[in-house]
Amino acid sequence: MASDVDIELRLLVEAIYAKYSHDFRDYAGASLKRRVLHAMRQLECGTISELQSRVLHDPSVFQALLETLTIPFTEMFRDPSYWRALRRDVMPVLRTYPSLKIWVAGCSTGEEVFSLAILLHEEGLLERAIIYATDINPAALEKARLGIFPVASVREHTGNYQEAGGTAAFSDYYRAAYESVRFDRELIRNVTFADHSLATDSVFSETHFVSCRNVLIYFNRHLQNRAMGLLHESLCRRGFLGLGTKETLDFSDFSERFEPVARRERIYRKR
Numbered sequence: 049m050a051s052d053v054d055i056e057l058r059l060l061v062e063a064i065y066a067k068y069s070h071d072f073r074d075y076a077g078a079s080l081k082r083r084v085l086h087a088m089r090q091l092e093c094g095t096i097s098e099l100q101s102r103v104l105h106d107p108s109v110f111q112a113l114l115e116t117l118t119i120p121f122t123e124m125f126r127d128p129s130y131w132r133a134l135r136r137d138v139m140p141v142l143r144t145y146p147s148l149k150i151w152v153a154g155c156s157t158g159e160e161v162f163s164l165a166i167l168l169h170e171e172g173l174l175e176r177a178i179i180y181a182t183d184i185n186p187a188a189l190e191k192a193r194l195g196i197f198p199v200a201s202v203r204e205h206t207g208n209y210q211e212a213g214g215t216a217a218f219s220d221y222y223r224a225a226y227e228s229v230r231f232d233r234e235l236i237r238n239v240t241f242a243d244h245s246l247a248t249d250s251v252f253s254e255t256h257f258v259s260c261r262n263v264l265i266y267f268n269r270h271l272q273n274r275a276m277g278l279l280h281e282s283l284c285r286r287g288f289l290g291l292g293t294k295e296t297l298d299f300s301d302f303s304e305r306f307e308p309v310a311r312r313e314r315i316y317r318k319r
């Protein structure tokens with residue numbers, strides 16, 4: 049028998065879907081529950097039902113809940129070996145195309161997009177690339193568009209950049225001002241940031257490379273397959289898919305439709 053908390057949780061996600069069209073119904077149960085309980089305490093609600101009532105009647109409470117549910121944690125050049133593998137195994141093939149379309153799905157506050165733009169720049173490919181950077185969290189997308197990050201985090205991520213095989217000084221790409229740094233706008237000249245959900249939206253463009261890291265882990269098996277279907281459909285023949293070390297294609301319906309390119313970093317190529 050379902051517990052009261054599980055019933056309230058189910059009603060909350062149904063209410064969010066009905067009111068705001070954000071679909072969390074197929075997110076992995078345990079982590080969704082953990083985050084809702086965390087938000088409930090943060091927003092000083094006694095029960096999930098109370099949280100539901102506030103979410104329904106106050107869109108700003110929904111925005112606050114969205115921040116907790118979407119886990120906007122990210123880093124510049126996160127998991128440096130992923131970027132080394134892209135440089136080694138993917139860039140030489142992308143170089144053979146006259147123009148490139150790339151999709152960063154679940155881009156959060158943009159650190160992955162700026163990292164990719166820097167990598168493409170260093171490989172001489174940025175000029176010919178169009179990048180779509182999508183997420184369901186509008187506040188995160190707004191930060192990504194600004195390209196302004198706390199100086200302390202950028203200092204921390206300089207090590208990632210070097211480990212990722214960066215060929216310049218990381219500081220060449222930004223200007224520091226007080227406690228923040230602003231990344232060079234040229235890096236995102238050809239980037240379109242957009243609201244797009246892997247749970248409810250469809251494919252919007254054909255792409256040569258899709259990077260979707262640390263997103264699918266929050267979905268249940270059914271939603272992982274839906275999302276993977278979009279990524280697969282978007283990729284051109286022999287296009288590349290980067291999932292990163294925390295995800296795998298192994299048990300999905302799509303394992304036979306890709307071949308591994310870098311096993312540990314979970315970079316694949318469409319068959």
Ligand SMILES: C[S@@+](CC[C@H](N)C(=O)[O-])C[C@H]1O[C@@H](n2cnc3c(N)ncnc32)[C@H](O)[C@@H]1O
Pocket residue numbers: 118119120121122123126153154155156157160182183184185188244245246247248260261262263266
């Ligand atoms: C942990 S962050 C990962 C950010 C970045 N890809 C990285 O690896 O550093 C997960 C991101 O996935 C986004 N996300 C969650 N559900 C999504 C969905 N249905 N469609 C698109 N993005 C989603 C969240 O808003 C969040 O910004």
